[in-house]
Amino acid sequence: MKVLVPVKRVIDYNVKVRVKADGTGVDLANVKMSMNPFDEIALEEAIRMKEAGTASEVVAVSIGVKQAQETLRTALAMGADRAILIVAADDVHTDIEPLAVAKLLKAVIDAEQPGLVIGGKQAIDNDMNATGQMLSALVGWSQATFASELKVEGEHAVVTREVDGGLQTIKVKMPAIVTVDLRLNEPRYASLPNIMKAKKKPLEEKTPADYGVDVSPRLTVLKTVEPAERAAGVMVGSVDELVAKLKDEAGVL
Amino acid sequence: MAVLLLAEVTDGALALDATSKAVTAATQLGEVTVLCAGAHAADAGQDAAKIDGVARVLVAEDPALGHRLAEPTAALIVSLAGDYEHIAAPATTDAKNILPRVAALLDVMVISDVSGIVDGSTFERPIYAGNAVQTVQSADPKKVLTIRTSTFDAAGSGNPAPVETVAMADNPGLSEWVEDKLAASDRPELTSARIVVSGGRGVGSEENFALIEKLADKLGAAVGASRAAVDSGYAPNDWQVGQTGKVVAPELYIAIGISGAIQHLAGMKDSKVIVAINKDEEAPIFQVADYGLVADLFEAVPELEQKLG
Ligand SMILES: Cc1cc2nc3c(=O)[nH]c(=O)nc-3n(C[C@H](O)[C@H](O)[C@H](O)COP(=O)(O)OP(=O)(O)OC[C@H]3O[C@@H](n4cnc5c(N)ncnc54)[C@H](O)[C@@H]3O)c2cc1C
Numbered sequence: 142m143k144v145l146v147p148v149k150r151v152i153d154y155n156v157k158v159r160v161k162a163d164g165t166g167v168d169l170a171n172v173k174m175s176m177n178p179f180d181e182i183a184l185e186e187a188i189r190m191k192e193a194g195t196a197s198e199v200v201a202v203s204i205g206v207k208q209a210q211e212t213l214r215t216a217l218a219m220g221a222d223r224a225i226l227i228v229a230a231d232d233v234h235t236d237i238e239p240l241a242v243a244k245l246l247k248a249v250i251d252a253e254q255p256g257l258v259i260g261g262k263q264a265i266d267n268d269m270n271a272t273g274q275m276l277s278a279l280v281g282w283s284q285a286t287f288a289s290e291l292k293v294e295g296e297h298a299v300v301t302r303e304v305d306g307g308l309q310t311i312k313v314k315m316p317a318i319v320t321v322d323l324r325l326n327e328p329r330y331a332s333l334p335n336i337m338k339a340k341k342k343p344l345e346e347k348t349p350a351d352y353g354v355d356v357s358p359r360l361t362v363l364k365t366v367e368p369a370e371r372a373a374g375v376m377v378g379s380v381d382e383l384v385a386k387l388k389d390e391a392g393v394l
Numbered sequence: 395m396a397v398l399l400l401a402e403v404t405d406g407a408l409a410l411d412a413t414s415k416a417v418t419a420a421t422q423l424g425e426v427t428v429l430c431a432g433a434h435a436a437d438a439g440q441d442a443a444k445i446d447g448v449a450r451v452l453v454a455e456d457p458a459l460g461h462r463l464a465e466p467t468a469a470l471i472v473s474l475a476g477d478y479e480h481i482a483a484p485a486t487t488d489a490k491n492i493l494p495r496v497a498a499l500l501d502v503m504v505i506s507d508v509s510g511i512v513d514g515s516t517f518e519r520p521i522y523a524g525n526a527v528q529t530v531q532s533a534d535p536k537k538v539l540t541i542r543t544s545t546f547d548a549a550g551s552g553n554p555a556p557v558e559t560v561a562m563a564d565n566p567g568l569s570e571w572v573e574d575k576l577a578a579s580d581r582p583e584l585t586s587a588r589i590v591v592s593g594g595r596g597v598g599s600e601e602n603f604a605l606i607e608k609l610a611d612k613l614g615a616a617v618g619a620s621r622a623a624v625d626s627g628y629a630p631n632d633w634q635v636g637q638t639g640k641v642v643a644p645e646l647y648i649a650i651g652i653s654g655a656i657q658h659l660a661g662m663k664d665s666k667v668i669v670a671i672n673k674d675e676e677a678p679i680f681q682v683a684d685y686g687l688v689a690d691l692f693e694a695v696p697e698l699e700q701k702l703g
């Protein structure tokens with residue numbers, strides 16, 4: 142079984158995000174970019190399936206600017222067998238919307254015929270949490286989101302999902318679209334020899350036109366601003382003082 | 395202009411707080427029809443009908459809708475979509491599972507976690523873990539949105555609206571429910587509690603988390619946790635507050651042994667009053683705290699609990 146893993150290039154989760162003063166967006170020039178953390182977890186799961194013999198090949202796909210090559214090289218260094226880059230933008234500030242990403246991924250599925258797609262539950266830049274669900278709707282495969290456990294058993298997969306009330310386990314028909322939550326596994330680091338080897342692994346470049354997909358946005362970003370700042374607080378010297386402040390000043394107790 | 399609002403129904407019961415907050419947002423868009431779907435949803439439908447601002451309630455009952463599986467629930471919504479310009483739901487894990495699917499079936503974008511409504515096609519939503527707020531305008535004929543409930547007040551109750559039943563759509567039959575592991579608790583629900591007490595990695599162990607829970611119980615509060623506390627097994631996953639956990643905005647949020655990573659702040663920085671207890675005076679949590687106490691939590695928390703008596 143071939144496993145497809147969509148990986149997005151996003152601002153590194155440790156970087157302090159700066160909103161541009163003119164309201165046009167977040168400054169992404171010269172900031173550290175990395176693989177979306179959820180996608181590292183998705184990829185780790187796919188690689189483990191290959192190591193366990195459940196998967197035969199792991200294909201990583203990224204959609205965005207040319208620089209997403211780096212993200213795909215990381216994926217290859219972690220253990221993906223090959224990679225597909227769909228160059229859909231030339232400005233690093235252009236974000237391709239989940240609906241367009243899902244349409245492109247559907248086209249990749251049609252071409253590659255994987256048996257399973259494992260993606261992240263959410264991209265930490267747009268915080269949409271939508272692509273997997275949209276892809277599942279478009280291809281008509283079963284959907285299992287927010288996975289903290291994944292077992293593929295022949296014609297089915299059993300997936301435990303992180304939901305508001307706790308955990309839910311469902312059984313879905315294969316082929317399936319799975320999106321992963323943080324606690325599915327701990328992704329590995331790429332070792333130096335593997336980083337070297339990854340340079341020789343195949344990385345194919347495509348464009349949306351190759352798949353006949355229109356990626357024009359449906360949402361226009363009118364402006365991007367910083368959130369309202371909180372007024373500065375005070376430090377208290379003791380528990381007694383804290384209790385007094387909460388009772389008398391804040392009035393919340 | 396009409397809005398179809400998917401109510402949050404769990405095991406036949408309406409989640410009143412989440413649904414009423416979403417109703418407040420939805421009434422800004424048009425006349426609100428609430429859809430209650432489930433294996434049993436009639437009681438939830440009666441409860442939803444009493445929310446102020448609801449014009450009509452649709453009840454869909456079918457075993458396939460029992461556990462809010464995405465495929466049958468999305469199929470149901472799509473079968474009803476024709477009449478509505480907006481399709482909305484409170485941004486719960488259930489709705490986040492279902493609505494993007496609905497949007498794709500209708501060939502429109504989903505607008506996740508709407509925190510402000512400018513007009514019928516223009517919405518505000520947080521991005522980058524709440525580090526920025528984006529205003530987006532939709533060019534789609536239908537707008538599918540999930541609503542961040544922490545930024546809207548709950549609608550009150552009013553005269554009951556009429557309730558109708560609607561038929562189930564074809565179930566694609568792609569998935570089946572196996573089991574739920576839902577923690578039963580007498581504490582208030584995290585996203586609607588007036589007070590939340592959260593513990594982080596500093597708490598040190600699952601046993602020590604009892605300190606946090608004791609303080610919470612003294613205050614009649616819900617218990618929250620950082621991702622580090624959940625990953626370390628000190629607390630269950632449904633207690634996680636943050637970018638990828640729950641978003642809360644209580645009157646009082648007490649963060650104990652939590653450093654204040656941006657991903658945690660994303661879930662709690664709209665709380666009215668924030669208290670931080672941390673032994674490291676440099677901890678970033680103090681930058682958002684209204685009241686900060688530099689102390690060892692193993693001394694400060696029992697003392698606080700006792701002095702609240
Ligand atoms: C994609 C992604 C998503 C994430 N989503 C979330 C999320 O939704 N929610 C979330 O919380 N995190 C999330 N995180 C993790 C986040 O980045 C931080 O790692 C996490 O919040 C840290 O948790 P913590 O503050 O409990 O632990 P730490 O950062 O380790 O802080 C522990 C604190 O406890 C203090 N302490 C230790 N001992 C004591 C003591 N005896 N008395 C008093 N204080 C003490 C220390 O001074 C320290 O400040 C996410 C990360 C990623 C990459």
Ligand SMILES: Nc1ncnc2c1ncn2[C@@H]1O[C@H](COP(=O)(O)O)[C@@H](O)[C@H]1O
Nearest residue numbers: 147148204260261263264269270271272
């Ligand atoms: N541009 C992209 N390229 C590759 N994968 C993507 C892209 N956008 C989204 N994804 C995948 O979809 C998941 C959810 O993203 P989102 O719906 O944008 O929050 C991510 O974790 C990725 O697995």
